[in-house]
Amino acid sequence: MPPETDTKTSSADAAKPPKSKFTADRGWPGSFEGETVTRRSFMTGVALTAGGVASMMFALPALGFALGPLFEKTNHISLLDVGPVDEFPADTFVPQVVTTTAGIGEVGKTLVYIRKNDNPTPEQSWPFVAISNRCAHLGCPVRYIEAAKSFICPCHGGTYNFEGEVTGGPPVRPLDRFETYVQNGRVMLGARFSVNSQLERVPTRDPGEHVDGVWQVLYPPRPTT
Numbered sequence: 001m002p003p004e005t006d007t008k009t010s011s012a013d014a015a016k017p018p019k020s021k022f023t024a025d026r027g028w029p030g031s032f033e034g035e036t037v038t039r040r041s042f043m044t045g046v047a048l049t050a051g052g053v054a055s056m057m058f059a060l061p062a063l064g065f066a067l068g069p070l071f072e073k074t075n076h077i078s079l080l081d082v083g084p085v086d087e088f089p090a091d092t093f094v095p096q097v098v099t100t101t102a103g104i105g106e107v108g109k110t111l112v113y114i115r116k117n118d119n120p121t122p123e124q125s126w127p128f129v130a131i132s133n134r135c136a137h138l139g140c141p142v143r144y145i146e147a148a149k150s151f152i153c154p155c156h157g158g159t160y161n162f163e164g165e166v167t168g169g170p171p172v173r174p175l176d177r178f179e180t181y182v183q184n185g186r187v188m189l190g191a192r193f194s195v196n197s198q199l200e201r202v203p204t205r206d207p208g209e210h211v212d213g214v215w216q217v218l219y220p221p222r223p224t225t
């Protein structure tokens with residue numbers, strides 16, 4: 001049997017008249033006769049809705065811009081034929097213009113410096129060394145200077161040695177490289193990749209991004225780089 005107090009409460013609730021839908025009947029401040037919602041409540045709702053819509057108009061494009069590349073297909077470069085193997089000696093670089101992104105004209109072309117790899121290492125065992133001319137500082141085109149056996153960047157004075165390692169100026173990592181293969185006596189270029197200060201391969205990064213130590217976590221690779 002339920003306690004006596006519960007019975008009293010239920011009886012009181014049952015006796016209560018239903019709430020009026022009119023704000024004036026409920027005694028709400030600022031209410032007028034015949035209103036079911038006060039003007040203040042109505043305007044608050046309108047302002048909140050407008051604020052939400054305005055926020056979404058800013059937030060959605062920004063989100064799309066930030067997350068869109070995650071859903072894009074990364075273009076896997078097909079092998080590029082750059083010439084017969086005997087065109088590339090081991091003691092100097094031969095520049096070659098290659099198309100890395102087809103269908104966008106001159107913008108899709110880049111210059112690659114190629115030489116025979118006479119000193120393969122566990123990190124770099126490719127038959128040829130193919131070094132990108134994109135400076136690892138801000139992306140200016142570097143130039144190979146034979147007399148100094150070095151790459152020089154004209155923009156901010158970045159310098160790199162024969163292996164593409166930084167020897168001076170603001171660049172934050174060695175020059176990027178390309179995979180190389182030999183097919184039917186010809187040198188073929190594969191995908192571009194970045195290297196750390198030990199010349200170990202790391203995922204391709206944009207210019208200006210560090211790839212050593214904790215920096216590789218702070219600068220994660222962009223999926224479509």
Ligand code: FES
Binds near residue numbers: 135137156157
């Ligand atoms: S872009 Fe090459 S040093 Fe700045």
